[in-house]
Amino acid sequence: xxxxxxxxxxxxxxxxxxxxxxxxxxxxxxxxxxxxxxxxxxxxxxxxxxxxxxxxxxxxxxxxxxxxxxxxxxxxxxxxxxxxxxxxxxxxxxxxxxxxxxxxxxxxxxxxxxxxxxxxxxxxxxxxxxxxxxxxxxxxxxxxxxxxxxxxxxxxxxxxxxxxxxxxxxxxxxxxxxxxxxx
Amino acid sequence: xxxxxxxxxxxxxxxxxxxxxxxxxxxxxxxxxxxxxxxxxxxxxxxxxxxxxxxxxxxxxxxxxxxxxxxxxxxxxxxxxxxxxxxxxxxxxxxxxxxxxxxxxxxxxxxxxxxxxxxxxxxxxxxxxxxxxxxxxxxxxxxxxxxxxxxxxxxxxxxxxxxxxxxxxxxxxxxxxxxxxxxxxxxxxxxxxxxxxxxxxxxxxxxxxxxxxxxxxxxxxxxxxxxxxxxxxxxxxxxxxxxxxxxxxxxxxxxxxxxxxxxxxxxxx
Numbered sequence: 124x125x126x127x128x129x130x131x132x133x134x135x136x137x138x139x140x141x142x143x144x145x146x147x148x149x150x151x152x153x154x155x156x157x158x159x160x161x162x163x164x165x166x167x168x169x170x171x172x173x174x175x176x177x178x179x180x181x182x183x184x185x186x187x188x189x190x191x192x193x194x195x196x197x198x199x200x201x202x203x204x205x206x207x208x209x210x211x212x213x214x215x216x217x218x219x220x221x222x223x224x225x226x227x228x229x230x231x232x233x234x235x236x237x238x239x240x241x242x243x244x245x246x247x248x249x250x251x252x253x254x255x256x257x258x259x260x261x262x263x264x265x266x267x268x269x270x271x272x273x274x275x276x277x278x279x280x281x282x283x284x285x286x287x288x289x290x291x292x293x294x295x296x297x298x299x300x301x302x303x304x305x306x
Numbered sequence: 307x308x309x310x311x312x313x314x315x316x317x318x319x320x321x322x323x324x325x326x327x328x329x330x331x332x333x334x335x336x337x338x339x340x341x342x343x344x345x346x347x348x349x350x351x352x353x354x355x356x357x358x359x360x361x362x363x364x365x366x367x368x369x370x371x372x373x374x375x376x377x378x379x380x381x382x383x384x385x386x387x388x389x390x391x392x393x394x395x396x397x398x399x400x401x402x403x404x405x406x407x408x409x410x411x412x413x414x415x416x417x418x419x420x421x422x423x424x425x426x427x428x429x430x431x432x433x434x435x436x437x438x439x440x441x442x443x444x445x446x447x448x449x450x451x452x453x454x455x456x457x458x459x460x461x462x463x464x465x466x467x468x469x470x471x472x473x474x475x476x477x478x479x480x481x482x483x484x485x486x487x488x489x490x491x492x493x494x495x496x497x498x499x500x501x502x503x504x505x506x507x508x509x510x511x512x513x514x515x516x517x518x519x520x521x522x523x524x525x526x527x528x529x530x531x532x533x534x535x536x537x538x539x540x541x542x543x544x545x546x547x548x549x550x551x552x553x554x555x556x557x558x559x560x561x562x563x564x565x566x567x568x569x570x571x572x573x574x575x
Contacts, residue, residue, distance in 0.1 A: 139346075142350075146341070150338060177341075292321050
C-alpha cells in the first residue's frame, strides 16, 4: 500500500488520481472520530468530514512532507469540530439518544435496548470530559493513535497527552462507578 | 475498538470495555459520493509547491552570491584598517625578532583587529532598512554568518601571509606561530560578535572586547604576579577550551540574531 505521505506528495504535484485512495482510506475512521466528537450527531459528523477533506485537499500545499499525513488530517478535523462549536456558541450537548443504534433484522429487541443504554452511558461519560481530555481519549481509544501521533495531531507535548489521558481515564472511571458499570 | 499495541496503560481494560459499547455507524454512501464529487472540483497545485532541492553547484553559487552581496555592506574602512594593523603587527614582530622578548606583536594585534571588525558587522550603521531585509529570502543568520566569514577569512588570510613572511624572514616556527594567534582570534571574534548582537552597539562591543583582550594579554605576558587570579587563557592547555567556547558563542549569537527581536528592542529603546 502506498504511504499516505507519498499520496499527499503526489497531490501536491497535481496528481488527481492520488486524491481518491487517500480520502477513501481515511473516510470511515474520520467519520467515526467526528461522530464521537459531536456526541453522536451523524449528519454533523458527515458535514465536518466533508469540510475537513475539502480543506485538506484545497490546502495540500501547506502539508509538509514527510510529516505524518494522518496527524495533519486529524488536526484539521479537530479544528473544524472546535470551530463549529465555537461559531455556534454551543458546547457539545448530549445529542446522545438523537441517534439510536441501527437495529439489525435478526437482533432481539431487548439486546438493542441494552446496547442503546450502554452507548448512551458512554456518550454521557465522554460528554462530561472537558474538550481537551475528550479529544485525547477519542484519538487514543477509538482511533488507535499512539501518544506521539496524538501529540503531533493536537500540537502538544507527549507528556501533556499522557496527563490528559490519565485524568480523562480517572474521570471516566468515576462516571462508570456512578452508574455502577460492571457490577 | 481494538487493542492499542502501543498502550502504556495496561490496567485500562475496564475503560476499553466500557467505551467499546459505543460504535460509530457506517458512513452514508450518498454523503461519501457527494464528497468525492466535490473533491473532483477542487483545483490542485499544478507545479511543485516547495523550493526544488539545490544541487551542490547551485548551493555553491548561492553561497558566493550571498558573500558578494555582503562584501558591499562591510565598510571599506574595515578592510583597510585590518590590512594596516596586521601589516603593522608583522612589521613590529619582524623588528623585535632579536629582542629576546616573549611578546609577539602579531599574536596580539591579529585577534583584536578581527574582533573589532566583527563587532562592526552588526549594527544600525551596517544594516539596511527593515523593509529591505524583510524582502530578502535569505535568513538574517545566514547574512550575518556570511559577513563573519568574509571578515574573519580576510584577516585570516592576511595573518597567514604575515606568518609565512615571519617564518621565512625571522625564523619563527610557522605552525606554532599560526596556532598562537588563530585560537585567540577565533575566541575573541566570536565574543565580540555575540556582544554586538546582544548590545546592538558596535562601540560598546569593541570596548568590552578590548578590555577582555587587554586582561588576557596582560595575564599571559605580564612579568609580575597577576592582580586577580585569572587563568592564563593563552596557555596551550586552554586552546581546545577556547575553540569550544568560540563555537558556543557563535551559535548563541546566531540564535539571538532575529531581526524581529532586534527591531522590537530598538523600538522600545
